[in-house]
Amino acid sequence: MDKNIIRRGIGFVSLLLIFQITHAQFRTPKILKHPKRILVKSLYHLNSPYRETNICISPDGKYMFFMTGRGGQPWSGKPSRRWKGRLEYSGDIWYAQKVGKKWGTPRALPATVNTDNGEDEPNVSPDGQKVYFQSWYGNWEQKGGPYYSASLYGSHWSRPRGLGGGINAFFQNRQDMGEELATDGASMSADGKTFIVAVGPYDGNMSLYISRKDRFGRWSFLKRLSVSTMGNERSPALSADGKTLYFASSGYGGYGGLDIFKTTINSDGSHGKIVNLGAPFNTVYDDYGLALTAQGDEAYFIREGDIYFADTKDANPEMKPNTSTLMVTGVVTNQKTKKPMGTIITFMHAQTGQVITRVTSNSITGQYATMIPLKDKNFIQAVRKNGFNNYNKGFSIQIKSGLNKVIANIKLTPVEKEEVIIAKKDPVIPPKIIKKITKVVIKECAAETGRDN
Missing domain, CATH: 2.60.40.1120 (Carboxypeptidase-like, regulatory domain)
Known part of the structure; x- marks a missing residue:
């Protein structure tokens, strides 16, 4: 028999096998139906004409940190980056505090944290006095970057400290291998012991990776999570229980573009049941960056570069965190x-x-x-x-x-x-x-x- 025919036959069988395995592993998740209509509104007083993304909410819903390309700071310089064809400033980390039922005016973190190089992917501690974030400023390899923490002492934010360990080693390894250093969303658990980040080609399909802190305070080398698909995973967000994970993906089907999903992450990195959060959280557009309070009654997410809010008291209980x-x-x-x-x-x-x-x-x-x-x-x-x-x-x-x-x-x-x-x-x-x-x-x-x- 012709060797080329044999090779083509083997290739076809291999592709069929890969398709079957992929189809079996990534079966279309259940799409949640909510018993009552959930109203979604844009938070205009937090948004700007520029892009807002990578929001983080403290467990009690009192503090919000996010990245914005609005500039307006002494270090901002001129708009130099493009997002969907529009010029914007290098990203800065801003925050707002909720007083009663209203969000206060957002403010930028000071120059001890923000630089003209762009900072992103903030995570806030339960008391709002520590922020974790990403920055490629300066010699990040020697500083333990590209992820850092800064603490609030009185009214002053400290100089950042690199998380170091396996997180730093992972990105140095990618750099040595000539791979892109792009990320799109990171999440730190409320107890500061679990870290999840989306990594991959900037304009391609990313995957989710996890690192855990040991009893000596050292971070493990980032490991790819099993919830990742051959598609695109971005914007991970751990709930306050440290187990419930919300993330955006194009690899599980749904409404189109990136949809928001929920699962649980086990201690060994495996995952539980995956559900699609359904409408109104998912549309034909890219929906991502969901952040829920620990109670699960308030949801914040990003749609087309703006921050949105949804009252989820009457949402399907399956949407909310699994653990008290x-x-x-x-x-x-x-x-x-x-x-x-x-x-x-x-x-x-x-x-x-x-x-x-x-x-x-x-x-x-x-x-x-x-x-x-x-x-x-x-x-x-x-x-x-x-x-x-x-x-x-x-x-x-x-x-x-x-x-x-x-x-x-x-x-x-x-x-x-x-x-x-x-x-x-x-x-x-x-x-x-x-x-x-x-x-x-x-x-x-x-x-x-x-x-x-």
Whole structure:
């Protein structure tokens, strides 16, 4: 038999096999139907004539960070980039704070974060005091880039620090291999331990990659997620539970262009059931960049370069995060002067005394916030600060569905002049505090009704 015929036959069978495997692996996901009409509106006071993208929402919905090409800053220079044929400025990271039910006027982060080179893909910590972002400015290879973090101290943002580790090594490896360094969306989990990013050709099909932080604070080498297809995946967004993932894809069918999907990511990088969020979130256009609050009642997303909002209280429950979350927030004050204070708050397991996490309250506002793993719902807050009496308070939280938000304000009492108290690095729990655990019942998960007394 002619060898060319054999080769063509083998080629045809191979293509057929690839098609069958691909078809089996990427079966068209279920398209969600919502029981009531969901109204979608453009947030005109946040948008500009230029492009807005890569939005991030804090778990309680109070802070929004996003990239914009509107310029208008001392470092902006002249419009030099094109998006859909229109000139725009290099991207900057802007943020807005929600007061009541209204978003305040958006502002640009200062020159300690933004540069004339373009910064993008912001992620905000639960308390709004740390931002993670991407920047190719300067010698990113030596600085641990291209992803960084910057912290808010009082009213000043710190100089960025590269995340380094396997994230930095992954991009250096791509550069050494002559591959494009383009990305389009990154997401940091609320606990700061899981990082997902879309990487690939700028104008081609991208895939999603994941990195996790180990107990020593080092990031693993980015690994391709199994949810990625032969199509185009962009704009990953982890919910506050650190497991529910929203992303845009052209590889699973749907309405056309990029559609928004939801799945769950397991500890080994595998994924669960995939669902298409349906209308009105998906259209024949490119829909992407979805960000939900932890409760799942508010959704923000990008459509054609503008920020949109949808009230999702009555949306199909399958759209919302799968796992409940626990958030503790409050204000630290001097009990005598009533002034806000900056200090380190340590959260420990009530029975073992093992440290769960540490957070720092803002020195100007006294505000703090953190996410607590559900397995550690019985915990103790401890503060050790020179010149103040030691503070210990225990909590036992009854978890309900959605966001469990506990308001735990801390009042530190100054020591008398004749007393001398030196703060220890690691608080030690007095045995008696374990017996004085405050039972906290969350009456309404979406509201700030958690009580600490």
